[in-house]
Amino acid sequence: MQYRHFGKLNVSPSFLGFGCMRFPLKGEKDSDIDRDEAIKMIRYGIDNGINYIDTAYGYHGGQSEFLVGEALSDGYRDKVMLATKNPTWLVNTADDWDRLLDEQLNRLKTDRIDFYLQHCLTADGFKKFRELNLWEKALKAKAENKIKYFGFSFHDKYEVFDEILDAYDWDFCQIQLNYLDTDFQAGMKGLEKAMAKNIGVIIMEPLRGGKLVNNIPENIMEKFRNYPVQRKPVEWALRWLCHHPGVSLVLSGMSSMEQVKENIEICSQSDMVPGCMSQEELSFINDLATEWKEMKLINCTGCNYCMPCPNGVNIPECFRAYNYAHSVRGDAHDVSRQKYKALTDSFADASNCIECGSCESACPQHLPIIETLKVLHEELTK
DSSP: OOBOOBTTBSOOOBSEEEETTOOOBSSSSTTOBOHHHHHHHHHHHHHTTOOEEEOOTTGGGGTHHHHHHHHTTTTTGGGSEEEEEEOGGGOSSHHHHHHHHHHHHHHTTOSOEEEEEEEEEOHHHHHHHHHTTHHHHHHHHHHTTSEEEEEEEEOSOHHHHHHHHHHSOOSEEEEEOOTTOTTSTTHHHHHHHHHHTTOEEEEEOTTGGGTTTSSOOHHHHHHHHHSSSOOOHHHHHHHHHHHOTTEEEEEEOOOSHHHHHHHHHHHTSTTOSTTOSOHHHHHHHHHHHHHHHTOOSSOOOOOOTTOSOTTOOOHHHHHHHHHHHTSOOTTHHHHHHHHHHHHHHTTOSGGGOOOOOHHHHHOTTOOOHHHHHHHHHHHHTO
């Protein structure tokens, strides 16, 4: 296993951290963890070099912390740096923060959390953090040895990240980053700013929840296959992050022993160090990411031959929202639904289609417009 520099902290985390939010399940509920298998996976990871275990109050319906506490018994707790997160949305008073921390210590069967994060900070969450003076709560918890280091995980625009990072003397931070999300949320600008302040950065969603590994479009897979250097998509994704010296570690939410073993093998390679990619390889990934982000589910060219619709449906804009929803952009889910709601508010959404067929007869791409309008309306109004 390769180990990394962690900003101003005198610790050396494994480049691969174990994210405890996607354990294998026994049932249909997210809380139905296959406990025996999950414990085997965690302990195998620790036995093979992983020394950073990350969980949170709400993961797996509140069961993840209990499972991690069990997995770290029998001497495993002393082999790792343990991280969990204070659920910002459940903190309504300053006393809530203390109560939740104590509850988490009990769940995890430990007297100290090494890396404690204010979970999922946004502009609104940070406003609450300041109003309740929770920074002082964190300092008190550090003085009492309940937590060792204090940081935050982030989900908002870069400008908000910039404000939060400058507001306090944070020990570390956690952001979403991968080769598709360079301009999403904190993004590369956030990584570079934290590095300039000597703040260690933990990366979440390095594989985009599996989207950079599973069900990859064929044209993208063909580019991987045709490149002179042959690597699996998972290795390209991890190696791209490893290349950047500001990255302290990546969290992978592994859901099978096979994934644990594969990720450990990749992150144990001797050349998995900062600067591990050539300029040609970086350009290859950048070009691939650009093409991937521009892909469309329905190949509407926006020619407007289908317009005007006799019943007011803005067909090209409906298709743009649908394509955006199926893109790999970080904000795809929220933005596509906002776009579609705007169409609904102006009575131009797909529900107004009367299936007259005038659009299909006019479409030079011969698209199945009527059927697609039905599908996208159902999906974008869920």
